[in-house]
Amino acid sequence: MAKELFAGQKNNRYRILISKEAISKKNLTPLLKEHKKTLIISDDGVPTKILNKVISVSKPSTKVFKIILQHGEKAKSVQNFQKILNFLAEKNFDRTDLIIAIGGGVIGDISGYVASSYLRGIQFIQIPTTLLSQVDSSVGGKTAINIAAGKNLVGAFYNPKGVIIETSVLKTLPEREFKAGLAEVIKYALIKNKPLFSLLKLNAKKILSMDPHIIEEIIYASINTKAKIVTKDEKENGVRAILNFGHTFGHAIEAHGNYKRILHGEAVAKGMKVASKISYLENLISQKEYTEVISLLEMFEFDLSLKQYKYGELKPYIFRDKKMKKGKLNIVLLNKISNAVVTNSFNSANLQKGLKN
Numbered sequence: 001m002a003k004e005l006f007a008g009q010k011n012n013r014y015r016i017l018i019s020k021e022a023i024s025k026k027n028l029t030p031l032l033k034e035h036k037k038t039l040i041i042s043d044d045g046v047p048t049k050i051l052n053k054v055i056s057v058s059k060p061s062t063k064v065f066k067i068i069l070q071h072g073e074k075a076k077s078v079q080n081f082q083k084i085l086n087f088l089a090e091k092n093f094d095r096t097d098l099i100i101a102i103g104g105g106v107i108g109d110i111s112g113y114v115a116s117s118y119l120r121g122i123q124f125i126q127i128p129t130t131l132l133s134q135v136d137s138s139v140g141g142k143t144a145i146n147i148a149a150g151k152n153l154v155g156a157f158y159n160p161k162g163v164i165i166e167t168s169v170l171k172t173l174p175e176r177e178f179k180a181g182l183a184e185v186i187k188y189a190l191i192k193n194k195p196l197f198s199l200l201k202l203n204a205k206k207i208l209s210m211d212p213h214i215i216e217e218i219i220y221a222s223i224n225t226k227a228k229i230v231t232k233d234e235k236e237n238g239v240r241a242i243l244n245f246g247h248t249f250g251h252a253i254e255a256h257g258n259y260k261r262i263l264h265g266e267a268v269a270k271g272m273k274v275a276s277k278i279s280y281l282e283n284l285i286s287q288k289e290y291t292e293v294i295s296l297l298e299m300f301e302f303d304l305s306l307k308q309y310k311y312g313e314l315k316p317y318i319f320r321d322k323k324m325k326k327g328k329l330n331i332v333l334l335n336k337i338s339n340a341v342v343t344n345s346f347n348s349a350n351l352q353k354g355l356k357n
């Protein structure tokens, strides 16, 4: 069953469509018809079948150009940013034209940032094709590229014009990428969405076997939670910070492995274990609740081992996190399951204990 949601405030409100075959003339024509030219940005890991489908349903509403980047995190570079801007200028794109991002979070992030800056902003549409981008990065308006000093250090808050989530594209996604994306789904369950927590617990097997019906349900539930949070707090001045649950430790684990050994979602799963452990040590959740969190993560086959990480090695990354405010470390903890809080008052000894296996 096709589903729709909305995110963003007033003029920046956008529709998010979720269905098995969401890339259709019916869904795209209304978004494209006022744009003479459209630039599709994608990478060479995204199946060409998906691109061709978008191109065929886009005609004759708009004239389509495309840029295909080399896949991988490296694509979010200043060089590619500049290359795309030059391409738009050469083809005489003006403010009434459009960008479509087709791919995972990497493509969504760089395309969105290009859209936010070319001629001080042109419209863009997200067609996310990984589970992570379908449940997370395509909604919320965060766009970014990387510089030598770090990941996502340059970017803008810039909402898309629309988001089209076609769940059938996940069929070609490598299993490891799919499973890593599930970490973010579990995150929404733990920070806010209790019915999603139960849904995940009851349907782990079906989800892991990629049953299309249940996949659509969990994408909808995830985006529903994210859309509410980011609409309330578009620029991360408050409640939006709970979306970083597990991420301070996850980012440290990713950076420690030089972003090569472990996928983002795999690191976030470990990070959620750490944050839940600290919540328990801080007497915010009971041992029973802590065990429930761990069982859920284990049902989805996450490797939760922390043996290879020494506190001393992770510490510099933890304290370099963007979530440091006025010299204090803000972390997201659980008050109970499906209820997260942001705090900078916790016993620092528990930080170290939380990172023990």
Ligand SMILES: NC(=O)c1ccc[n+]([C@@H]2O[C@H](COP(=O)([O-])OP(=O)(O)OC[C@H]3O[C@@H](n4cnc5c(N)ncnc54)[C@H](O)[C@@H]3O)[C@@H](O)[C@H]2O)c1
Residues within 6 Å of the ligand: 043, 044, 045, 046, 047, 071, 072, 073, 076, 103, 104, 105, 106, 107, 109, 129, 130, 131, 132, 133, 136, 137, 138, 139, 140, 141, 142, 143, 144, 152, 169, 170, 171, 172, 173, 174, 177, 264
């Ligand atoms: N803006 C945000 O709010 C936000 C949130 C979370 C993550 N991110 C960013 O997202 C990025 C990670 O995104 P990701 O996990 O989607 O990785 P990704 O974009 O690198 O995609 C992973 C791989 O899957 C391939 N792929 C994409 N769709 C496919 C499909 N349908 N079938 C087969 N292969 C496919 C891609 O070519 C790529 O090689 C990071 O750069 C991260 O910083 C942004």
Ligand SMILES: [Zn+2]
Residues within 6 Å of the ligand: 136, 184, 247, 264, 268
């Ligand atoms: Zn994440």
